[in-house]
Amino acid sequence: MKKDSILYTVVFSFTVTFLFVFLLAIANESTSGIVQQNQELARQKAVLLAMTVPFKTDEEVRTLYGSIETVEKEGVKLFKGSQAGKTVYAKEFRGSGLWGTITGILAVDESVSQIVGIQIVTHNETPGLGGRIADSWFKDQFRGLKVKNGKILVTYGAEAGSGRANKEEGIADGITGASRTSQAMDAMLNNELTVLKKLLGGSK
């Protein structure tokens, strides 16, 4: 067969593509177990971190996670735990960021008057910009952030990093250079707070 004939070209392209894709399929299949475990562990860690449950090893994560109660309210799964004698509820959330879906865990106190913590499980935001929502400086702002009139505020645009952040007033700093992501976080968290308030029936 001549190397430049159409038949050779077609057969060659088909064979090469098949071969490489086949190898990829094997690689993907053989690591999918580990990847899934990683994802599950990351999710469990996020629940614990959001609820401020301390842990050290991966083993501890599994046992501690196992001890967290799950309750269902109106078809929504909530995690129920206690921290320093107070009941803490956590809920998985998801919403759209700039590039894709952001999923995470939001933990609040029983009356939804204060955020206990947030964690980001998955996101596709720009590394170094919106991707910084997964950094601890950003997430730590939500520890003990007061919910004012059922709302919080994540600043964005010119206000991000302007020093307006105030835990008592329910204001967290957005990320400079990542307005859309900050805005998305603001919308997502407020949305979740409304849902949680309804479910938990916090009257205050």
Place this chain on the structure above:
Amino acid sequence: MTAKDVKKISRENLWFNNPIFIQILGICSTLAVTNLLTNTFIMTVGVTFVAAFSNLTIAFMKEWIPRKVRMIVQVLIISFYVIIVDILLRAFLPEISKSLGPYVGLIITNCILMGRAEAFAQSNPPLPAFWDGLTSGIGYMWVLMAIAFVREFLGFGTLFGIPVAPSWFPQWTIMVMAPSAFFLLALLLWIAKNRMTGGKA
């Protein structure tokens, strides 16, 4: 491959024909990922790995590749290695994989890979091609690391995430954002060109 070839290829790729300085390739990622040293490092290691192995594979297969579909096959091989990198990161370094997000997949679009495949691997034996890919990747890596060093230090006051700047140090927000990479890259190009030509350009 003689010792002379080894030296010549390295000199070319690391300095005299550096993918960033001279070929001006791979600029998107130079602008995008260089605000943190850790991300830059992992990403450039990924590019180096892909460049080396895709060059090696292409050089091995070049006798059988019909000219008409040459570039499609090159892209196929490059994307194969990129996906392998992505799978490995997801399985064994989940944290890094998370912080790099879409950039791993975008290694495919790095022009250096196609450039080396087409310019070198297509017409050279496997071993020199492997070496060429490796040194091209390293040539790309050191320039990006130099930019990331300045950007992370001035932008966050940290190096590899470790705080090094004193607390009164004002963080330069511009350094975190993409425009600063333009300034820094241009400055670096200017300095490098000047050194290469002895200021007689």
